[in-house]
Amino acid sequence: MDEIWALRKEIDRIDEEILRLLNERISIAQRIGELKKNAGLDIHAPEREREVFERLLKLNRELYGGKFPEEALFHVYREVMSACLSVEKPLRVAYLGPKATFTHQAALEYFGFSVHYVPVSTIRDVFSEVDLDRVDYGVVPVENTIEGVVNYTLDMFLEYDLKIVGEVVIPIRLHLLSNLSNLKDVKRIYSHRHALAQCRTWLDKNLPNAQIIETESTARACEIVLELEDAAAIASEVASYTYHLGILAENIQDSSNNFTRFLVIGKRSVKRTGKDKTSLILAVRNKPGDLYKTLESFYIYGVNLTKIESRPSKKKAWDYVFFVDLDGHMEDENVKMALESLSKNNRIIKILGSYPKALFEES
Numbered sequence: 001m002d003e004i005w006a007l008r009k010e011i012d013r014i015d016e017e018i019l020r021l022l023n024e025r026i027s028i029a030q031r032i033g034e035l036k037k038n039a040g041l042d043i044h045a046p047e048r049e050r051e052v053f054e055r056l057l058k059l060n061r062e063l064y065g066g067k068f069p070e071e072a073l074f075h076v077y078r079e080v081m082s083a084c085l086s087v088e089k090p091l092r093v094a095y096l097g098p099k100a101t102f103t104h105q106a107a108l109e110y111f112g113f114s115v116h117y118v119p120v121s122t123i124r125d126v127f128s129e130v131d132l133d134r135v136d137y138g139v140v141p142v143e144n145t146i147e148g149v150v151n152y153t154l155d156m157f158l159e160y161d162l163k164i165v166g167e168v169v170i171p172i173r174l175h176l177l178s179n180l181s182n183l184k185d186v187k188r189i190y191s192h193r194h195a196l197a198q199c200r201t202w203l204d205k206n207l208p209n210a211q212i213i214e215t216e217s218t219a220r221a222c223e224i225v226l227e228l229e230d231a232a233a234i235a236s237e238v239a240s241y242t243y244h245l246g247i248l249a250e251n252i253q254d255s256s257n258n259f260t261r262f263l264v265i266g267k268r269s270v271k272r273t274g275k276d277k278t279s280l281i282l283a284v285r286n287k288p289g290d291l292y293k294t295l296e297s298f299y300i301y302g303v304n305l306t307k308i309e310s311r312p313s314k315k316k317a318w319d320y321v322f323f324v325d326l327d328g329h330m331e332d333e334n335v336k337m338a339l340e341s342l343s344k345n346n347r348i349i350k351i352l353g354s355y356p357k358a359l360f361e362e363s
């Protein structure tokens with residue numbers, strides 16, 4: 001017992017030191033904020049945040065053998081930088097709501113908790129909020145490893161002149177949420193039909209007799225469950241703390257390969273980090289070999305394409321445009337040359353932006 005108390009004293013001493021350093025850090029961030037404001041620079045600096053994360057994750061591995069878990073270190077620093085940013089400028093971020101959805105989770109992963117979030121009801125609303133400067137950034141889903149591309153998001157890039165400033169990839173993990181402490185007391189299960197479908201195997205095996213009730217969203221399922229004594233909801237981890245519901249069973253989804261990629265949209269370009277992606281929209285004429293010729297520019301300059309997706313141009317029937325993601329930043333020499341050659345041939349409709357690759361890219 002004495003030893004525990006002695007060790008707790010040690011922890012108290014360390015915490016005081018961490019607290020002192022956190023306060024010192026936030027004061028410095030405040031000074032950087034003022035300098036950036038005077039110079040007319042963007043307050044949010046995603047490329048710098050990426051540098052901070054990567055440096056610390058590397059140091060943690062090299063100096064301490066990764067004793068402090070990587071994901072936890074990421075979250076600690078996500079919140080530290082989110083708080084530092086909030087004293088420089090309170091950010092407003094719109095996302096496809098309602099609250100506690102996976103898009104909300106992606107937004108929190110990208111900006112942390114010290115940001116003012118605005119849940120809106122459609123993907124178009126996210127784009128228009130950013131476009132009208134009612135928020136600084138927006139977060140929208142763009143593709144899922146099981147369901148495929150979110151066409152609506154791609155189409156919005158044809159209508160709005162906004163930039164992609166970042167991406168987040170998150171695993172779609174579903175949990176059984178309830179304030180009950182025993183599985184056998186769960187008589188009713190509420191959730192959105194997609195979430196219910198994704199947990200079919202687990203439900204058949206573990207709760208074969210429970211009544212299944214569909215709701216319009218996983219968030220609504222949580223609200224209902226809060227009022228009931230024999231029910232559970234299937235929803236995300238963010239939903240568990242948003243609605244103060246306990247996690248009765250973790251990771252009950254059938255597939256472990258379920259990831260969604262989200263895009264962060266804004267108005268300005270992001271500086272090079274060395275681990276970037278660029279997205280653009282290309283025009284390809286409806287004649288033999290045209291797609292081949294377009295792609296040749298990437299081949300000539302050694303640019304790796306990570307994705308190519310066609311969508312109707314909406315200008316003419318059977319006329320298509322291509323959404324392309326590639327490895328590298330617009331300022332990288334090979335990307336610059338490929339883009340110059342495409343632009344000479346009038347193939348570029350829009351450059352959607354260069355941005356840091358997702359930090360934890362799992363696909």
Ligand SMILES: O=C(O)C(=O)C[C@]1(C(=O)O)C=C[C@@H](O)C=C1
Nearest residue numbers: 029032044045048049081084085
């Ligand atoms: O380096 C900066 O530009 C800062 O404002 C500091 C800081 C940080 O906390 O490290 C905060 C916000 C920015 O998005 C990036 C980094």
